Amino acid sequence: MRAVEPQVHLIARPELDYDEVAAYLQDVGGESWLERVDRGDLDDAQNLAEFAGRICYRSWKPGLNPNVTKVRTDQDVYLKNILASAHGSVLEHVSFTFVLHNVSRVVTHELVRHRAGVAVSQESLRFVRLDDIPFWFPEWAQKDQELMDRATGLMQQIEEFQHWMADHFGLDEEGVPFHEKKEKTSFMRRFAPEGLATGLVWTANVRTLRHVIENRTAPGAEEEIRLLFGKIGELMVKEAPSLFGDYTVEDGAWVPGWRKV
Template structure:
């Protein structure tokens, strides 16, 4: 089973409220310069957060600021280059990760800062089969695949046997009993079984995780997964993720520790 990634939520700006704020502090010309397409809100939000720090909507609002960058790409490149990463924490993307193993999710929870996680619970979800990802090199080994497939089929059969043994599909079985037995049954599933989760992270966190989890020393499946995450984000917000150099699957940013 191939790990899949979809972006299911992204930043959305209320431009009327932004305009009302700027009418009070000045700087309406900044809002007039912006593109307001669906995929622009992430970059616009990062720029908004950065400009409020210095009141740099336009020259003269801050007596210390005589010149401002009017090109968004240049502005955000300067944010990255100066490691002003706190403004990137306002920009969140939410992903649904499908068909990823618990090997991956056990590693992913180590990245706690700036994230939110809701994962499929095998205490409640009973396994009918054991979806599994095999890397290319494993699939090329005929004997390995034969033995691995036989083992997975045996474990799947044991899941079905336990469900019958515990009468989980009989009429009137309390859900509390189903939950207890299902929780026991998951102990006989391999760590490589595919699962799903919703994962939300801000841009500052995403930049760090993409670099660390696509690096050559990272676990193979998580490298595959975050290569896909990075591909999506490079299209969603090129000014925030366009500084990476990709070599042999490793995404290395021009500016680290933002």
């Protein structure tokens, strides 16, 4: 048995093609918007959200749409107005991809309830044979010595049974076809605990992220998933402060300034 901690790695974020953005803006007379955002470090995630919002009203500058006589020129103010007015559809264009590492199948079973705006690729125990049982213990459990002794003993028994089955089925013998390994490995996973740590790639758009961060850090949420999405919330505040800076954290619960965007 191997004790682990849930980890989050942000591996992909939006990237704009500014040449194509410029070509479009030149065609519609909105070049001044790109000149305004092209100062210092470009924030592609927030620029994409703003771009999507402005195309809805043709609000690149006053007068392009005769109904628009003034525009917000500060991106932070503009995006906060998007949140406040619940114009959340423009946030769906902005997606981030994470590796969720050493998370239990307790977590992954709950994550599948969030399907809108999400893509998932999870480690398959039909193909990946277990040779140990990585497992996360919360702090309160680690302080209970009798519980830990019994739990680690049980995990060691499960590991030993996994090794016994692999030997019994001869999976490491030369010439065993892969389809047979897959069949037996699929059977063997049935004896793995739901708390087994695994990994997945998880992609979500900003609208979904805002909902899931709030939902899965709430006081009534499962403790491991609360820990995980607290970490994701911290990452997102750094990545896109104008889109996630309205949250306040109260005893681990991430409470948004604007809900149901």
